[in-house]
Amino acid sequence: MNELNPLLPEVATVVEIVQETHNIKTFRVKLDDEERMKAFHFEPGQVGQLSLFGVGESTFVINSPPTRMDYLQFSVMKAGEVTSALHKLNVGDKIGVRAPLGNFFPYAKWKGKDIFFIGGGIGMAPIRTIMLYLLDNKKDYGTISLLYGAKTPEDLSYKDDIKEWLADPNLNAVLTIDNPAEGWTVDDTHKVGLIPNVLKELAPRPDNCIAVLCGPPIMIKFTLMALKDMNFPDEQIFTTLEKRMKCGVGLCGRCNIGGKLVCVDGPVFSYDQLRELPPEL
Amino acid sequence: MSVLTGKELRIVGFLCNWCSYGGADTAGVARATQPTDLRIIRVPCSGRVNPLFPLKALLSGADGVLVSGCHPRDCHYSAGNFYARRRLELLKEFLPIIGINPDRFEYTWVSASEGQRWQQVVTAFTDRIHKLGPAPRFKDAEPIYDLPGALTSLVRPLDCGGNPALDELKQQIRDALADGHLHCVVGWQQGYDPIHATPLHMRKPEDVDRLIWGPFNIHSTANMITQLIKEAQDAAMVGVKRGDPIPPAKKVGVVVKGCDSKGLVELLQEKLIDRNAVEIFAMGCNGTVSTDRILAKIGNTAARVSAVSGKGDTLTVTADGTEYTMSMNDIAQDKCRACKMPSAKVYDHFAGEPVTVAEDAVPEPAAIMAYLDSLTLDQRMGFWKGQMERCIRCHACRNACPMCVCREVCVADSREPHWVTQDDTVTNKFFFQLIHALHLAGRCTGCGECNRACPVGIPVGALKMQTGRIVQRLFDGYQPGTDADAIPPFLGYEVEEKNIPEHHIERA
Amino acid sequence: MRIGVFICHCGSNIAGTVDCAQVAKNATAFPDVAFATDTMYACSEPGQDAIVAAVKEHHLDGVVVASCTPRMHEPTFRRTVERAGLNRYMFEMANIREHVSWIGKDKEANTNKATELVRMAVEKLRRDAPLYTKKFDSVKKVLVIGGGVAGIQAALDCADAGIQVVMVERETSIGGKMAKLDKTFPTVDCSSCILGPKMVDVAQHPNIKLLAASEVTNVSGYVGNFTVSIKRRATYVDWSKCTGCGLCTEKCPSKKTPDKFNEFMGPTTAINIPFPQAIPKKAAINPDYCRKIKDGKCGVCAKVCPTGAINYEMQDEVITEQVGAIVAASGYDLMDWTVYGEYGAGRYPDVITSLQYERLLSAAGPTGGHIQRPSDGKEPKSVVFIQCVGSRDRSIGRPYCSGFCCMYTAKQAVLTKDHIPDSQSYVFYMDIRAPGKMYDEFTRRAMEEYGTEYIRGRVSCIQPNGRGQYLVRGVDTLMGKPVEVLADLVVLAVGVEGAKGAGKLAETLHISYDHYGFFMESHCKLRPVETNTAGVFLAGACQGAKDIPSSVAQGSGAAAKVIGLLSKPQLESDPQISVVDIKRCVGCGKCVDVCPFQAITKQSIRGEVKAQVIEAVCQGCGLCVATCPQGAIQLSHFTDNQILAEVNALCQC
């Protein structure tokens, strides 16, 4: 971040683009100022604002972990004007970056606990950063599990990563898709079914376990219900919120839920924090 | 890009692909020498030319704009140029009110075979623009901040006494509400002091007690109607599952003055509301007031009004312990001074006797129009610049407009299309007002709510009045909102337009 | 984006008055332009190859070509960029020839203007999106409007190729002007002998449906799928019963009916068959002169008709046909020559038109092939032909040459001598235009073998001399002295114009026409039978004055185009059509109200009314876009933002 002016982006260059799914692309970017890139520090869960000048700015989680700093990685799902324009970028193009912004996963408090990650669709992006970070610090944590679901096999992002994750002895990764599909053989790590149902099947134990879930609102809603059915306490459930944001630094006033501003007080909230907020998601 | 200094002026042409663009090609093939100023934008049809394009060009530095299409009856798309003719004529006649010389805008018809004529058109138009010289720029105009204070005479006597039929009206509404077929009924109640009324949404019979009728019922109830119908539909959908039959929504009741009913009729004309979705409660209107004029009479904008009473033409206001009497002649709203339709013609219930105005009564032109007409073109540009400087873009004018149904998809907030930017230059702010005015051309019922809603008192309604004058002249006195079966003029055409002459530029 | 800009010299056509290299250099500064160059002929094979190569080398994703009018080469370059692997709609053109280099000589101004036009094209291209065509079925049927020789040729060629043909003829018989001619130049062979068999072929061809006494009243739809309304005039004779025996015409008492076929050179009967070789050979009643229809008293024809075909109650009938293509072959008419007061303005009975003279020459004509003066029936000994009456005459607003008058006048002079060996013909002419095969030789024969006296000069007046003859005064410009000729008969070579009602027909077909009623072809040289309306083609003199060989050639040309079009299994739709943004649409239906093609309907999406474009029906006029207040409907490739970008490229103060 520019210390003097939090609204002034830093110039960055797109160094690599990965087409993840038909509507998701991953951008790897580097700040042009090498010194600043070297000094860049962030925590898992923090977000950045990407600027495409002439079009606008939009918020994305930094989904590369702080332990791997060759570049900053953002995954972008095509939805509105900015994301559509981002999808037209080429390697070498210039963009603006304001990062890191927002709060982060309280991983220090999770030490010694089992962690169960649940990612749905583009919600895998915030999971990726914290999960890789914890895997890089595996000694501090108990069992780390991942349930990652998407509509179809084609809608799963991070396909190269997935291979590694399935092979990683430190991670219990399970993938699921909504409906049976050709070439998708159901086994211990490949399931068919909606995330809440598969979750119930996997039945993680709530004691000493942190559940981290990210995904579309409808998935969050039903997965929360499933977790509550499994007796996960509110304070052990974490999620990230998305709101329409503009400034990203707590000034412009639109991402509030009650007196909290998602851009600075979030995006990471525990479920007990959420329940304190007015019901206005 | 800039024009070739000293040699050229900025002239933009919009040419239909099939006729005029071809005509320009034919001229080129014939090596028909033409001035070099013109830059041609190719469009499929003159009907594609939203009048806002030429207007945008003229506001952004064009010295002249020329639109050319196929001859009437010879449109590649049958009727595009018929629509274009009405819209472009509107634009041409609209321009003077904002201080743009209408000679800077022209439209004509040139076929693909008329290369020679195209040469003549371009030569004559370029010559005309060079004679006019570089166009004055809006941003350079000398601002005028003053507003005319003149009052026009009343077209009929106004009255601020109570309406004896109010009890009848209330009973009609109570009965209808008790019957249960209404979502709610919109009317007026007293606001935070006796000279400020505020809209009232009656949902239960006892709410009707608060209903008032009189000179303070200034708000248009037509404005609320589309949203309330939506609300009623949403209410009916509560608990309905996907695939279930959609239950009928309750009707929305609305209490109307004559002017409010025009808004409803225009909405009916444009099929924006369904007649069966509304229940109209009408009563004759004896005129409403301008609270600003009352406060001016008292001489203190901070006056605390404790009571008002009206009798005949005289209003007595008690403010800060003093009684002030004033005549409706001095305090009536401008629109009421010229109103010829004090009673709704389309209604379900009418309380009391309709108020009428003599058929042959001729209202005086609005003071603002007479004032603008008295200014030079440069002064008019300066006037709008001065007024628009204080616009804060709150869009109260738009949201108060009964005909503005785009709401959250208004082009003011859109980037696709990107007609207006968020930049608050006076030109940009003004352009939004021009869009509003042209969107209301042939639709504006003259309710004046845009003027009244403007918190900083910009007379934006004058822009719509200008379109109203043009529409009346072009379409034989057409008045929007008076005939639910009439086609709004810019959604229709005549093959022979009796009041729109053909423009022969080349003979100029 | 990465845009490539190509500035075409067009040899010296553009480069002569535009500094193309400078324009290319200027273009490098424009947004997203990654490559810019000038090129000698962009449309040539090496020119196109260079574009393809540049797209690949510079990874371009959009191309601007500044050259001639897009109406000429836009399709060419769209194919070029497609060959380079781009979507063909990622292309824009700047017209720097017809709109710049050809209309002014100021190189500085032209270069600046060309630069700006390129700038506009770049700005528009930056907002282009790839578009994809859709395929649709077409009706394998063609409508031919007009049964003259051009229409006949087009109809026969199409029918022979297996395409169904509907031929609509306004008169009660096909044949057109050619059927009225006695002989044809330069071979002086009999007109009806060569046309007649073709007319019979039309009548007998199983693929041709002939609708005579009919007119096209409405055309809707689009290429491949036109819906045509045809009004069949009441002829008061049931043609399914009429055998063409002619009994009715013999007995008809109303014998003073004007004879249109014979150019009003003699009367006919109220019920008649226009000429012996008529196709269809059916009788028709002229209701304005029929005593039964006018006064209710008569009914002779009904009595004598052996098949009971007469029906005085017959009404006009409207027929609807679905066709995939249309050939307009509506031909020509003579201009109204009575504007010439000096020629008597029509008051002198023995001053006639060349077409009337043809009827006098014709053995099937009102005089049985004997040349007789209309005034007194006498054989004329001195015949004066005046050329260019209503042609090449700016003073009455007719600047063009009617093309074939020189030739038929020579023919008529020859025939006059044949008919009346002791006659003398005089021809007043401006220039002799005889550029066809054997044409000049023919005019020479008229002069040399037949002793026709050719006088180069205009006739200033024709005056009756009071003794049944006319004093024709003119100037012999070769001799430089006034000339007077005493004439028994004066024949005017009246200039031609589009057929009566051609303008209305053009409007019905949505094609362009000029002041003179001639239809506008798509390109004067390269697309002479196409119009700018896809699926509508031109044949014969409706496009401009043409003699018989040219009309026949164009009839075949139009037929070739129709066959080419309808032989494709499916047609491709133009994807430059309107698209609704349902997020912005409020369902007000204004677009539905104004659409000239009923191409927009309302649909309900989750209980909300939204507009919906019927893709195959939308023609891309953009009227809806200009109507939608919130800009929720946009025309692909002509979006508001694209036109605004062009405006902004020009106007930024």
Added chain:
Amino acid sequence: MTICFLATEGLVPWLAKLAQNYRVFAPRREGKAIIFRPWKEGDKAPVPLKATVAPKGVMFPACETLVSYKTTKDPQQLDKVSLTLKAPVKAEPTVLFGCRSCDARGFVALDKAYLGGKFKDPYYEARRNATLIITHTCDNPTPTCFCTWVNGGPASPEGSDVLMTAVQGGYVLEGISQKGNDLLAGSGLPDGSDKLNEARALRTEAAKRVTPRKDLSKAAERLKARFTDMDFWIAQTAKCLSCGACTFMCPTCQCFNITDEGDPASEQGGQRLRSWDYCMSPMFTREASGHNPRMVKAARMRNRVSHKYWYSTEYSPDGRFSCTGCGRCIAQCPVSLDIREIVVKAIEE
């Protein structure tokens, strides 16, 4: 505290003197409106009335450039593009003259929003630091005024650098802040201490004319309880037009939009603009997906009212309302919607 006396006829010369070193904003009449405009020597004396629009635009303009951006191509290698960003954070010395106490207190609320959080707004901060506020204490509270309900008053010194009170023959000027005292000390104006009592008496008189105070101390608590009472909010909001008049008039409304206007590749480049936005607009929270947490206007009104009388009390260390009771949102509302009525009803009903 420096106290000076400024004679009525001395006002314009004094402003002229100020205008030599500062941009001076003062209210003037335009049509029916009173608007803060740059005051130049030669202009008439400012209008001594509450302006139609709060003067927050002096610190927080209706539209300003946050970042100018422009790309430049390397002429030798057209696809090599560099991007230049410029952020014009600068402020000229400014005097805001003739605002009301409610206006000056508005800046205290804006300070909380823009300068009190994790990130500071440098644009606002620069202008705030460069601006001196001379407040004209209120002598004619209007029927819509309710400054006393929200812990202010017609002569509240909060947020002001100098308080100016009209007395017989002129004005009493009181230095409130260091900046204000310094200005007065260097002004060369005569001492006005002797008129201070007269000024105070007039202020007390003015305070009495404010609409009688209602107790809003339970507002936050009651609004919290009301949050899910949708019927209440629908009934209160029915007449609202969802326009931005109330928020744009408001001295404390802070919300803004950020939009890029202009093409970075064009000759003139483009600007990232910050412009006033209003929470009553349905666009305000609509997400790209179409999801909108505050789709209905009742939810938007609930947010606006709650923000002013509940949320702000949570994020302000002193628990203050984000409302100064200026009453513009009532007086200028096209449908005369009365926010006081909503809050009072929320508390009382």
